[in-house]
Every structure is written in structure tokens, then in C-alpha cells.
Amino acid sequence: MIAEKPLLAVLGGATLKRPPVWFMRQAGRYLPEYRSIRAQAGSFLNLCYNPELAAEVTLQPIERFHFDAAILFADILLVPHALGQDLSFVENEGPRLTPIANVGDLSRLRNGLDQDRVGRVYETVKLVRERLPADVALIGFCGAPWTVATYMVSGGKDRSAALLWALRDPDGFAKLIDRLVSASVDYLCHQIDAGAEAVQIFDSWAGELSPALFSRWCIEPVKAIMKGVKARHPLVPVIAFPRGAGSKTSILSELGADAIGIDTAEDPVAVRSLLGKTVPLQGNLDPLALIAGGRTLDDAIAHVLSAMSGGPHIFNLGHGIRPDTPIEHVEQAVRRIRGD
């Protein structure tokens, strides 16, 4: 008999005495072993596309902290890159893409994902799964169409270009979103084929939209992705992380995701009472509490554990871990969460 992985048990609806734990961006710059591999790879994109090195950095935080889940090391912008959009990362600034600024620009995108690119990601998934401890689950991921589109349309971090397109030409913008829905279904299904046991859809910029636009451009496309994934993999759980959408919980309840990630600013008690006690919630320790450490960190963890105690819970941060996080604070947090 195979012992069930705690993360998958919670995604299946179980409430565990001690929640499974993983941290968003757990493979990252706060780890010296990550910085070493990153330097070896030369560039961030080289690292994403090198299965051996990407698998190694995916596994680093598991080896060091024994998290309950590994999350594929990749980037949400690999999908537009595999659709043929130029992509580079400027050190300390962020991504640069040649903007897809209007419906005419859509002709510059390929119809399907470039297998030379995404194939390397699937290979990373395969390598990680082979090397993962038996009780650790592997999470694949993609960006939600809205969030990915904000980068594609502006070529960088300015979210207003995508929103203006969506407001001025909703039918044209829907064509871009539809392309991303199809590509994301294909991308996630291949990750699952390669060994991912759950997938997360990151909608980092969902929180800024008005309720009507959130419903149309965040909820509907993510529902469509889930439907496509479930058609081929009905038993693989999908975690949705519509960051900052806590004020729109009534719309969120229509999403039907297997679990919902919530950010630091949101109130787990309120979200739980609106979504019901059976939906697993993931989150929501403040990444800054992890930097502060000491009693501040212990108190913040106790607060999250208590607020989340009414139902299935996966312990996580509310945002990604920051590069200036002391490693010993991560160790302290994991001990505390596990009650060691």
C-alpha cells in the first residue's frame, strides 16, 4: 500500500492535524545553491529551458526543508514565448516582450506551442518526478490568461494596456484570451502527462479588475482551462490563485476550482465562510513575517493556522518568498507549522 501524499490528501478534501506546507517561489534567490546554479545557467531563460538544471533547482528546497510539494521551476511567460513572442528578462527589472498590442498582432503568434521550447519544460517535470521523495507531491503550473495577457500586450509590467484593449475591443481581446486558454490546456495536460500530480493557475493581477471584468477575463478563462484539463485528466486537482480577489468572493465561488490560494491581505475566515468549509484553502502567511523571524514569525504562523482551521488547509505564503529571506527563518517556519 502506498502512503498518500499529504498535499494530495488535502486537495482531495481531507483536513489534516498539521497542514502540508510549501512556499511560492521556494526555489529562488534566497538560496545560495539556487544562485550557484543560476550563475551556471547564464540567464534566467537558459535555466528554465535546461531540464537538468531546472530539475535541480526545483528539488533544492525539498532537500533543504522537506516541503510537502515541489513546484516546477519555470515562468508564466514561457507560454507566450512558446507561442512565438520575443521574450527576455532584464536583470532587476523584469520581462521584456515585443507587444501584441491589437488583434492584428495576433497573426504574429504561432497556432500551437513550440515543442522545442515547452518540450524542455515537460522533460524537467519528468526528471523531478523521478527524483522526488515518495511523500512529496509535484505541482505543475501556468499563468492565468488575464495575467499572461497583461505582459503580452504591454511588453512589460504595465497592466493598463491590456485593460484598455479589453475595454475598447472586447471581441478582439477575447481572441487573445482564447488562444491562451487553448495553449494553457495543452501545456498543463502535457505537464500532467510528464508527472505533475496537481496544477496551479497563477492570476497575479486578478485583484485589480472590477467585478464585471474579473468575471469575464479571469473567472471564465480559468474555468475554461479547468474544463479542458479535466476532460483529459478528471482526477488531477487544480489550484486557482486569483491574487487579491478577496473582495469578489461571491464570483470566486462560481469558479469551481479544487482549491483556492489566498493572498496575505485576505481574510481566510471570511473567504471560508463564503466558499464553504469543504473547499481547500492555500495560504497566506505574510512573506515579510518570514523576513522578520523570531516571535513575530511564530505569532503570524499561529494566526494563519488558527484562521484556516475550519477546513482543509495547505500552508503557504500569501505572495512569493522574497530574495532577502533568511534561510533559518524558513527552517523555523517549517518546524513551527509541523509542530516539531
Added chain:
Amino acid sequence: MIAEKPLLAVLGGATLKRPPVWFMRQAGRYLPEYRSIRAQAGSFLNLCYNPELAAEVTLQPIERFHFDAAILFADILLVPHALGQDLSFVENEGPRLTPIANVGDLSRLRNGLDQDRVGRVYETVKLVRERLPADVALIGFCGAPWTVATYMVSGGKDRSAALLWALRDPDGFAKLIDRLVSASVDYLCHQIDAGAEAVQIFDSWAGELSPALFSRWCIEPVKAIMKGVKARHPLVPVIAFPRGAGSKTSILSELGADAIGIDTAEDPVAVRSLLGKTVPLQGNLDPLALIAGGRTLDDAIAHVLSAMSGGPHIFNLGHGIRPDTPIEHVEQAVRRIRGD
């Protein structure tokens, strides 16, 4: 008999057939007449501290669009500046201050506000009030302690420095917040003495805090400011604008402000149902809809009017107006809101 000003009627609890309207940052760079005065002043701070010119730019949008309220032209960082902190504005980047990084740095602040600085602001209020049409209300304002502290502690836009201080040394951070509460009460009361008929407290960065920190660092200080203002001016309404706090509405209901501003991302129907139908709500048209114009703008206005129709409503944007907003779209919006 004096005809009541529509804005004050709504702040007193009236539901009008057509809501009064003003726009955050209505005096700003989208207006050529503003850019002309701004160039004449030389710098943004010079403009803030020149009562004649500041009064003129405060009145420009009233003359052009006949808004129902003028809001004092000033900046939330004039309070730290009047407390003795260095302040400058770097073109296209934002404010620069010498950080107050810990409790020891508090000794660098004055005990009271520098009257040479704030006195000019009160003079602006006086000039505007004298020149304002009879049916237009004058709104004074300050930043909420939390938001002002984020700039004071980091010296710029990085909010994590203040949050880390608050997490690591809450007692020390409370001393900074208390200084800001006292200074803000004094500042708002003097604005009211000079002619402001309502005041708004802008808490632009309230939305990012966890519920517990939001309660302690946003709600409590703003309550303390309101208490101080009401002790001297019991009848002057206070509008609170805790931007992005929509997921924490249950805490917001404890605030007891005379009106609540809500941003674009929040759902007026949900906020109304949680706060009750008697609290006036202000907001929340997307500033990007104002850039889009046309039918998109008409539809967005109809949506806001409908969502807000269950109680007292002041029509406003969800964030400040953007510099690239076409003037004719503002004209279109005001016509539409008034049903002309």
C-alpha cells in the same frame, strides 16, 4: 434660504436622483491649464506652497466641468514635510524623503507642524472657498497614517520597509503612527477652520495589509483622527478611502466614517450589503474607462450608477484620473452622470 450643496446633502445621508460628482486628481496633468500653471510654479512643491497658484489649479476643473466638489490641491506628504522631513519630487519617478527608519530617527521630527509650510495650505483653502460657486463643496484632505508612514520609512514607494518595522517593533512604529495621528488632526482642523466643508483621508496602501494589521495600522489610527476632528468639528463629514480594503469589509464597518470611498476593483453591491444602506459610498468608475471613452464609458457609468443605486452615492473614480485622459471623455462622463 441657502440651497444645500448636493455633495453635503449626500454626506448627510440623502439619496439623490442624480449623484453629485467629482474625480480624484481632477486638478492635474490631463488639463492644459494645469500644465501651464505647473510650469509657471517651477516645481510640484512650489505649486503646493503657492496659495494663489494652488487655488487656481484647485478651481480649474470646477470652471471647466462644474464638478460638485473641489478638492484642495496639495499632497499627502506635506505633513511629513511640515514635521521636518526632507521632501522632493523627482519628475516621472515620485517622492524622495530621507527615511525615518527606526524609533531613534523620530527625534529628527518636529513636535508640531511647521506653520510656514502648512499655513500656505490653509491660505489656499481660504482662497478657494472665497471663489467657489455657491453649490460646490470644498473638500480638504490628508493621507492616512499608514500610507504616509510607508513613504516616511522607506523614503519612497517601497512599502515593505514600514511593514517590516511594524512587524519587528510594533511599539516603536506606534510612536510614528501616533505622531501622524496628532499632526493629521491638527492639519485637518485648520483646513476646516479655513473653509473646508468635508475632509477625506486617503489610505492608498491599506489594501495590502492582512486583516489584523489593517485593523491596527489603518482602522485604529483613522478612527483616532476622526475622533480628534469631531471633537472640534462635530458636524464636518469625514470620507475614508481605504483603497483596496474591500475584502476586509467586516473590519471597515467598525470605522464609523461618514462615507467610504471604494476603488474600481471592489463590488459596490457587496460593500453596501455589508456596511448597510445608510452609509454613503463614493466611487468607483475605472479611470481606464474614462480613457477608453465612447460606449465603453457610457456602459461603465451606467454600471456604477446601477450598482450604487441602493443608497447615498457620490460619483467618483476608483483611483485618480490619469494624465492621458482625453478632456472630452471627462465632459461626456459628467453629462452622462447628470443625465443631461
